[in-house]
Amino acid sequence: MASRHILVVDDEARIREVVQYALEQAGHRVTTAADGARAATVLEQRDVDLVVLDVMLPDTDGLELCTRIRAAGNGTPILFLSAKGGEIDRVVGLEVGGDDYLTKPFSPRELVARVKAVLRRGQARAEADPPPEAVLRAGRVSLDEARHEARCDAHLIELTATEFEVLAALLRRPGIVLSRAQLVEQAYGGATHVTERTVDTHVRRIRAKFRAHGATPIQTVHGVGYKVAEA
DSSP states (O other): OOOOEEEEEOSOHHHHHHHHHHHHHTTOEEEEESSHHHHHHHHHHSOOSEEEEESBOSSSBHHHHHHHHHHTTOOOOEEEEESOOOHHHHHHHHHTTOSEEEESSOOHHHHHHHHHHHHHHHHHHHHHOOOTTOEEEETTEEEETTTTEEEETTEEEOOOHHHHHHHHHHHTSTTOOBOHHHHHHHHSTTOTTOOHHHHHHHHHHHHHHHHTTTOOOEEEETTTEEEEOOO
16 A cells, blocks of 8 residues: 555654554654644644544544544544543444544554555545546435545535445445445455444444435345445
């Protein structure tokens, strides 16, 4: 994978140093920030491919910062770091727009693997170089894979990289039910750390964004999985 620019946000200098070293050894370019204010400034001034974001920060918490980033229409992938490893904590992180969640303490090798997986999900469509006319459609929903744009009728819907991949996987097979395991394979690259609850959380977020415009693109088939209706 080509080098990417990654923003690392953590108030602990030692954590920043460990994460920066691991990511730079993997070939990435790294910018660091010790608080939410500095992180927001970096995101305004520079192009960033991924944010590694600590949940607990001195001036704000990472969940609030993530919420503000998403509210501004910024879909940059976000990988949360947190000492809280409970399921509810992971779900909340995904609910506010995170793409992945890694619990402290963690190994640098696992961090690099998670970063690679998140970046791969976000870049898979661009690297495939689909033709400009490659637009997936189902009812009022359309997904332009070349431009990485989702729409409900004419309304642009801001999706994170992971949400985009989940919806794309379903739209590529309209009318076909995909199990959560199949979605993990197709939308998350088969990542072993992704749980069924993670899939449910991202589906719920996608639905909420389209529901704001009166559309319900994803249907639940109880006991089986999810599908989108045929056009």
